Amino acid sequence: MNAERAVEALVERVDGGETVDCDGLSVEAGPEGYRLELPELERTGLSTEELRRTLSAFGEYATNWRYWDRVGGAGTARRAFLRWCERAPVPGEATPGESDPEPLAVPDRYDALAEGIDREWGQLLLTTTLAENGDRRYDLRHVEDAGAAVEDLDTYDEPREARELTTFDEDGRYRPLKTAPTLVPGWVFPSPSATELVSAVGFFYPATVENWHREREGELDVDHWIDTAERQTGIYDVIDELPREAVDWMAEACCVDSQCLRRREWEYDSEDPIDAPGGEGPFPCREPCSLVIAAARSWAIDESEESHTWEVELTRGERNQIEEIVDAVAEGRTEEIREADVGEGANRYRARYLRAKRFGGEDDGDEGGEGFGDLVE
Amino acid sequence: MQALVIAAHGSHLNPGAARPTYAHADTVRDTGAFDEVREAFWKEEPHFREVIRTLESDEVYVVPLFISEGYFTEQVIPRELRLSEWDPDRWDSEGTDADWATLEAEGKTIHYCGPVGTHDAMTDVIVRRAESVTDDPDVGKGVGLAVVGHGTERNENSAKAVEYHADRIRNRGRFDEVEALFMDEEPEVDDVTDYFESDDVVVVPLFVADGYHTQEDIPEDMGLTEDYREGWEVPAEVEEHRIWYAGAVGTEALMAEVILERAADAGADIENAIDRVKRATAEMADADDRGSRAEAGD
Numbered sequence: 001m002n003a004e005r006a007v008e009a010l011v012e013r014v015d016g017g018e019t020v021d022c023d024g025l026s027v028e029a030g031p032e033g034y035r036l037e038l039p040e041l042e043r044t045g046l047s048t049e050e051l052r053r054t055l056s057a058f059g060e061y062a063t064n065w066r067y068w069d070r071v072g073g074a075g076t077a078r079r080a081f082l083r084w085c086e087r088a089p090v091p092g093e094a095t096p097g098e099s100d101p102e103p104l105a106v107p108d109r110y111d112a113l114a115e116g117i118d119r120e121w122g123q124l125l126l127t128t129t130l131a132e133n134g135d136r137r138y139d140l141r142h143v144e145d146a147g148a149a150v151e152d153l154d155t156y157d158e159p160r161e162a163r164e165l166t167t168f169d170e171d172g173r174y175r176p177l178k179t180a181p182t183l184v185p186g187w188v189f190p191s192p193s194a195t196e197l198v199s200a201v202g203f204f205y206p207a208t209v210e211n212w213h214r215e216r217e218g219e220l221d222v223d224h225w226i227d228t229a230e231r232q233t234g235i236y237d238v239i240d241e242l243p244r245e246a247v248d249w250m251a252e253a254c255c256v257d258s259q260c261l262r263r264r265e266w267e268y269d270s271e272d273p274i275d276a277p278g279g280e281g282p283f284p285c286r287e288p289c290s291l292v293i294a295a296a297r298s299w300a301i302d303e304s305e306e307s308h309t310w311e312v313e314l315t316r317g318e319r320n321q322i323e324e325i326v327d328a329v330a331e332g333r334t335e336e337i338r339e340a341d342v343g344e345g346a347n348r349y350r351a352r353y354l355r356a357k358r359f360g361g362e363d364d365g366d367e368g369g370e371g372f373g374d375l376v377e
Numbered sequence: 378m379q380a381l382v383i384a385a386h387g388s389h390l391n392p393g394a395a396r397p398t399y400a401h402a403d404t405v406r407d408t409g410a411f412d413e414v415r416e417a418f419w420k421e422e423p424h425f426r427e428v429i430r431t432l433e434s435d436e437v438y439v440v441p442l443f444i445s446e447g448y449f450t451e452q453v454i455p456r457e458l459r460l461s462e463w464d465p466d467r468w469d470s471e472g473t474d475a476d477w478a479t480l481e482a483e484g485k486t487i488h489y490c491g492p493v494g495t496h497d498a499m500t501d502v503i504v505r506r507a508e509s510v511t512d513d514p515d516v517g518k519g520v521g522l523a524v525v526g527h528g529t530e531r532n533e534n535s536a537k538a539v540e541y542h543a544d545r546i547r548n549r550g551r552f553d554e555v556e557a558l559f560m561d562e563e564p565e566v567d568d569v570t571d572y573f574e575s576d577d578v579v580v581v582p583l584f585v586a587d588g589y590h591t592q593e594d595i596p597e598d599m600g601l602t603e604d605y606r607e608g609w610e611v612p613a614e615v616e617e618h619r620i621w622y623a624g625a626v627g628t629e630a631l632m633a634e635v636i637l638e639r640a641a642d643a644g645a646d647i648e649n650a651i652d653r654v655k656r657a658t659a660e661m662a663d664a665d666d667r668g669s670r671a672e673a674g675d
């Protein structure tokens with residue numbers, strides 16, 4: 001690796017009176033010559049020539065400094081995220097959902113970068129590798145496309161084009177929730193700059209990097225269910241009437257990892273946790289999203305109705321079949337159930353048969369009720 | 378550093394709702410006038426709630442991509458952006474003259490602008506829309522123009538905005554006739570032909586995005602088509618008039634200029650970005666028009 005330019009830039013920087021401090025490398029100029037510190041050694045009173053020579057011998061530290069110096073953005077989420085991508089030390093605490101591998105010191109990191117360091121961010125796979133001059137190269141693609149040749153994927157350069165990739169799922173259905181685990185594979189951003197990488201991630205999963213960063217810094221501003229619900233006005237004014245246990249069901253319905261890759265950090269309120277798994281992903285969800293708010297309105301209206309006891313005649317098999325139908329819809333499996341899979345309760349013919357027999361048939365309309373069961377009380 | 382946030386409604390159901398927002402954001406991005414440009418939504422992501430933290434800039438200009446002052450611009454957006462000092466009086470508006478208010482949120486200075494729909498520059502966008510749908514840069518002589526909005530039922534200011542621009546265009550004397558028409562009150566868009574003597578009438582709905590109202594209701598109500606799914610001709614013959622139906626004004630590329638004007642009014646330093654957008658969108662309009670002409674009536 002050619003560290004010459006990095007060494008020159010570094011000498012110039014300390015000559016300008018600044019102390020360079022980066023990932024174990026520390027250099028400053030003083031009246032008695034330069035002071036250089038590395039994990040392996042400490043030198044003082046160095047001449048410029050000696051400083052150059054020593055730095056060149058530890059060229060990785062010099063190019064590492066130069067790269068991060070140019071990335072800039074001290075204290076920003078962008079910088080922290082890019083460092084996380086290559087397993088460099090990042091200030092703050094690892095987030096709860098993460099199985100975060102240990103950060104790597106410069107020599108180990110450079111070894112790993114030579115091969116490429118992979119990190120997963122939801123369904124995104126981010127790979128950082130080392131360029132000839134110590135710069136980084138990035139590659140951003142779907143986790144399912146790990147190992148695919150770039151030529152076999154659709155290539156993209158403009159981060160904003162990610163918006164198009166996030167709009168529809170594989171069946172062409174609109175994805176109103178960007179963190180739903182339904183991102184389509186088959187594309188790659190083969191060589192985004194650092195800025196473009198972070199920007200593209202922002203288009204795929206808006207604000208996830210910034211909230212992850214806040215969480216690491218211990219500054220994530222979680223808005224729990226009841227506060228968020230009470231804040232609503234207009235048609236969503238009603239959602240704070242959702243009963244306590246319904247909030248558990250709602251979180252189980254919408255926020256588990258099979259439905260959304262954000263890790264739910266909001267609870268009913270700060271003292272009353274929700275009884276559903278929050279998820280394991282690296283990026284947190286800090287308040288109920290607009291989709292949950294919209295669904296909550298339906299549930300709040302449903303829940304304002306009283307329960308009744310109904311008398312319904314069903315065989316045991318039919319009762320089980322209803323359960324199978326609900327499961328199939330809830331898991332989004334109805335499309336997979338084949339026409340002639342009449343062993344499946346949620347098979348279309350089976351459901352039509354049940355409707356003909358127990359639900360008043362095809363003409364019963366959308367109102368339900370009429371053909372199904374009698375009110376007991 | 379300065380950032381622009383375009384605050385729009387978005388949709389959980391319609392993937393097209395955000396398209397104009399994206400297009401205008403990209404036009405502004407391409408001018409390079411702002412260090413950062415973000416789209417933000419009520420129903421999509423990034424949500425209003427989360428957008429400010431995605432910015433590194435300290436000065437943030439927020440422009441609502443809404444037609445009128447009302448519930449969203451006065452309550453929802455400021456609340457969700459955490460503009461705790463906000464009060465609608467800060468705009469000192471009678472319904473169509475909001476300018477901007479400078480507030481704080483999340484440690485940044487937020488210049489909260491009035492909606493695009495009531496800015497004077499919007500008048501030009503309506504006219505540009507009429508030019509592009511007729512493919513005539515000089516359209517006006519012998520032609521009537523209808524500006525269409527919701528009525529007052531949902532929001533009294535929405536009707537005011539429609540009338541405001543209709544008045545301004547009428548005063549310019551470019552079109553033979555100009556009328557403000559409404560979906561749920563008199564004068565109703567259903568009877569569009571009753572209100573015009575000109576054979577040719579251009580109909581421009583003052584909506585930010587195409588959707589149910591502009592692509593289903595209005596075309597059917599005006600009698601352009603029996604069934605919106607079958608589309609309609611541009612122009613379409615209705616009771617001996619030729620109706621040039623433009624679809625939502627918000628899809629017009631020149632909207633990006635209104636966004637820039639709003640931010641510039643509030644103090645954003647955008648140099649000559651407005652002129653560049655004017656030129657770029659004029660070219661886009663030309664190209665679009667050739668495209669849409671081929672599709673008309675599909």
Ligand code: SF4
Pocket residue numbers: 179254255256260261262263264285286287288289290291292
């Ligand atoms: S509220 Fe639930 S569904 Fe919505 S983003 Fe958060 S975790 Fe996902």
